[in-house]
Amino acid sequence: MSGEKTLNAAILAAGKSKRMNSRKSKVLHKIAGKPILFYPLTVARGIEPHKIFVIIGGPHAGDIRSSFDEEDITFVEQPEPRGTGDAVMRLAPFFEGVKADLLVMPGDAPLLRVETAKKLARFHREKGASATVLTTELPDPTGYGRIIRSSGDRILMIVEEADAFPEEKDIKEVNSGIYIFDTEVLFRWLPEVRPDNKQGEYYLTDVIAILQRRVGGVYAYKIQDWTEVLGVNDRRQLSMAQEVMEKRIVNKWMERGVTFLNPDQVYIEYDVELGKDCVIYPFVSLLGKTRVKDGVEIGPNVVLRDEEVGFDENG
Secondary structure, eight states, rough: OOOEEEEEEEEEOOOOOOTTOSOOOOOSSSETTTTTTTHHHHHHHHTOOEEEEEEEEEEHHHHHHTTTOOTEEEEOOSSSOOOHHHHHHHGGGGGTTEEEEEEEEETTTTTHHHHHHHHHHHHHHHHSSSEEEEEEEOOTTSOOOOEHHHHHHEEEEEEEEGGGGGHTOOOOOOEEEEEEEEHHHHHHHHHOOOSTTTTTTOOOHHHHHHHHHTOOEEEEEEEEEGGGGOSSSSSSHHHHHHHHHHHHHHHHHHHTTOOOOOOEEEEEEEEEETTTOOOTTTEEETTOOOETTTTOOOOOSSSSEEEESOTTTTT
């Protein structure tokens, strides 16, 4: 990658969370013991960015700010919910006169892997792209923007579900809502986006067609594991994301030498630490910062939170 440009990250967390039917922001609901927003922040930190921006707004802005009061985060307010394009436009003052790339991610997408974000950034810079969109094919693409390709890896435009024609809805390749932009190009042409859609919002997706028309160099980076792009808009999707994350955590510990007698019947949270040759029986829940020493057997029907198992006073 070129050392001339800085790499930055922006996370969009200003949504109203209406479909969660909750008193709190959806990005503060938990998966494997961590708020949803924790996961895109982990990805952002994993690419070693120059700056991390979190765009907040609406009634939950204060709660999000206080929940993630960390030095490496710059919070940016979006006063009115006018869409993702307007949200990203709030970052323009930070990039005046600088050469930079900007990774943009939804705050409600907890399953993207750090390795995927790194590969996306590498692809973007190797192509010398003005914009790169992370895409995948979904078994059921309902609700996602469809990718309209021109040739090869190049994208012509993204069509939102609400505005798509029937033949466009048949397309399986979808927009993940995860992008990398050359900021000089992005903030020059983003003001051309207009709220000419059924929602009356400024879609960030619309800038893709504008950039392709004005400067070219808009690419798709397609991944095979479609679970990485799953977002959380309602309780059903929260449950789906939780299931994927649980499997990842269990698989990680099995690779590190832990035996699960029935991997589908345990619940292990993100911060739990398990020693080599542990054996975990069915219906075990390990929560919080629980630590289990090498060779310990647990279960069945045991629930532990913030416990240390098998350690003496000297560790």
